[in-house]
Amino acid sequence: MLLSSPQFAAALRIVETLRGKDYEAYLAGGCVRDLLMGREPHDYDVATSAAPDVVLASFPRTFAVGAHFGVVLVADEETVTEVATFRSDGAYSDGRRPDSVRYTLSAEEDVQRRDFTVNGLLLNPLAAPQLSSDELRQAVLDYVGGLADLDAGVIRAIGEPMRRFEEDRLRLLRAVRFAARFGFAIEPVTLAAIRAMAPKISSVSRERVREELTKMLTEGHARRAFELLDETGLLVEVLPEIAKMKGVQQPAQYHPEGDVWTHTLMLLEQLEAGAPLTLAWGALLHDVGKPATFRVAPDRIRFDGHVEVGMAIGAQICQRFRFSNDETQQILALIENHMRFADAERMKPSTLKRFFRLEEFPQHLALHKMDCMAASGNLDHWNFVRERYEAMPEEAVRPVPLLTGRELIAAGYAPGPRFKEILRQVEDAQLEGAIHTLDEAMAMVRERFGN
Structure with a gap:
């Protein structure tokens, strides 16, 4: 697979620049997963051993939007690429972001903080210039068994699942979304952790939950996503109104498919x-x-x-x-x-x-x-x-109105609540094809409403 998108070209230039300064730099996360699956990524992220101040000084247009977490945006005329410094996270007291981070020179340590094994792969694009399947796999750094899980079609949390989900509880929904999107199974220990943690999804902001649910609905695998939401216990937590559809029977002559839940899934x-x-x-x-x-x-x-x-x-x-x-x-x-x-x-x-x-x-x-x-x-x-x-x-x-309030006033009608009903009846007659001109409209008004 030979990629020529502006996003890939921009990420490649960033990797080349940082490696030219003797820092490690890799494509990281979902873009690596997608490339290995033969999908063209929507965007590319770069992970590097270079500290944020080095990244900021290495490119003409940069934005330190997440410098506290080691994240810098590198922009050019067409693209914006997220560049993150290798780090190890401290505790997550809010269930969303780490309270503190520690930069590290270890790519392996950086990967251990990520969510799922299939998202924990790193790729040196300079070692796979044509991005053929064999070159890709040889150029991948896999510290978490992500390649094996990708081959097996499994979503597995990196390390201890309960810890990963405590760090960022939105990952509960992301596991479901990834499994549905790719047709993967959720690994049993990870699945058990999701079920145990499901009630804690209430601590995640509603906007973030909405965005995940919207992605599930619009990525082309909505039925499987909602079946998994139900199986994991998340559905009753985020959309109890939908969970109530289960077992609500419908008249067989109109709905041979079954209850409201089955109908909605179909x-x-x-x-x-x-x-x-x-x-x-x-x-x-x-x-x-x-x-x-x-x-x-x-x-x-x-x-x-x-x-x-x-x-x-x-x-x-x-x-x-x-x-x-x-x-x-x-x-x-x-x-x-x-x-x-x-x-x-x-x-x-x-x-x-x-x-x-x-x-x-x-x-x-x-x-x-x-x-x-x-x-x-x-x-x-x-x-x-x-x-x-x-x-x-x-x-x-939507025809041009034959009559407006202006003409009614000019004809001597006093403005008031009756105008709305007059204009509605005139428009109905116009839409019915009963009148076609202003004179016909005024004649109808005088007949129905007087002078």
Whole structure:
């Protein structure tokens, strides 16, 4: 594999420069893992024996963003590369960052503080110029058995798992995410430690938890990630509302797949890598109101009001994880509208066009299709809406208004609450194709509301 990305070129120059000054320097962490797996890394990190002040003085543009932890950012015109000095960490009293660090000249000592063996590999890129598979393995420094675990498909904590997770409790979620993303198993002792430590995930900031969950949902392996969250005991800690879906049965004629949890997993399985954040969370939460509204009616199981209840629960979750207002609004809109497709064929043209005006309407289409495919598989409603949405020009969905408040005032109507209803009725008639001109609009207003 021959890489020519600006990120790789920048990291290579940094390694060359530091080695030219007689310091050790390696590519480190996830980029090495990805290269060995035949994946092109998104970014590259460098680990070095050079102290932060040496790194700062060795390159034209540097930023000491984490100098206390030995981390310097090296920038050029296109890239920013993180360069970290070999270190050994002190105690982690906050479960996130070490209280103190000690710089070391030992690459092996530096690796021992990292999270998982597959992320604890170092690579000298100068010893593997073409990055072929054989050259890569020969150029890797492996002090923790990471190569063997990579070959076996195992996520294993470096050293004592409980200690690694006490140091940074976000690693509990990262273990799940890596296992799902790569299709790996979690090593038994590491898995037992995650289960024992699961309640302590509550000490991690909600923003950090949100970011890990979002990555799980958008990296293309969401179903496996949430199955592992459940198996490790983390699901009930971070998203108890989702855990409540387990065992909530659904009417077999509409949901032959089983309970709400199974339905949601089947829907998550359809999320592709790179899915929009809001679509991914909308998919996860679209039926979150069902456990609270479950009832067995004389004819079948029903979930009366589950959309409204789901929106309230979804709003609480979005607030808890501190989503932005725009993200929250879109996630809630997906929950609110996911059942409306069944009514589309009976909608008036004006109602259907207003439906199409929903922000990011293709996300609503995507969610409904996944919802259908995770249940009966009947796509009749989806096909009806999709065909009309794609065939309808934008000017038909959002036509230039025939009438505004300005024209109403000029015609002698007094501004007030009635304006909203007048303009709404005029727009409905325009969307229905009943009126086409300002004169027709004014005639309609005079007929319905008087002079």
